[in-house]
Amino acid sequence: DAGVTQSPTHLIKTRGQQVTLRCSPKSGHDTVSWYQQALGQGPQFIFQYYEEEERQRGNFPDRFSGHQFPNYSSELNVNALLLGDSALYLCASSLNGTDTQYFGPGTRLTVL
């Protein structure tokens, strides 16, 4: 049973560019959440997708957007990258109606 997978593993971008990160949920899961983990800090909730719609959103600007596909996989898009966007981006999946989220290995984004 494959767990949560994310791609790419690492990514380097420059300020002002745009980036897309991808996530495939654990088999049987239909809900995907995205978190940002800055160096030395705990993860912070960005948003959650269910039934191809954004269901909840944390305190992140509109530069952060997402999408969920019919197969439940998801993308996180960040526009106009800032140096402060450098972080580990974690995807977590769960089954709607349950309360346990399982995390992927993350994508390390470096903005130069």
Next chain:
Amino acid sequence: AQSVTQPDIHITVSEGASLELRCNYSYGATPYLFWYVQSPGQGLQLLLKYFSGDTLVQGIKGFEAEFKRSQSSFNLRKPSVHWSDAAEYFCAVDPHTGRRALTFGSGTRLQVQP
């Protein structure tokens, strides 16, 4: 304000010694509580969770945690630490208000001495 606090940024224990990592939360009602572990360069692995019922919960890798409502705490324990337990440990809460978003503490880095 709602928050999760892990008072210890860094803890060092000797291999074979016991371990307790502290977590305190501030919410109006009892949230769902979780402990995750993160090894260097890795994602988060769920160690254990508390939703209701027995206040002492068992997890993987020999870890357990005790929920104390009176102290708003959910401390993680292990009787005998192994060198492979060296990692970052995060306490997280889900207020189950429908927001379905985990709030994490800032983490405790565990170092294990031989």
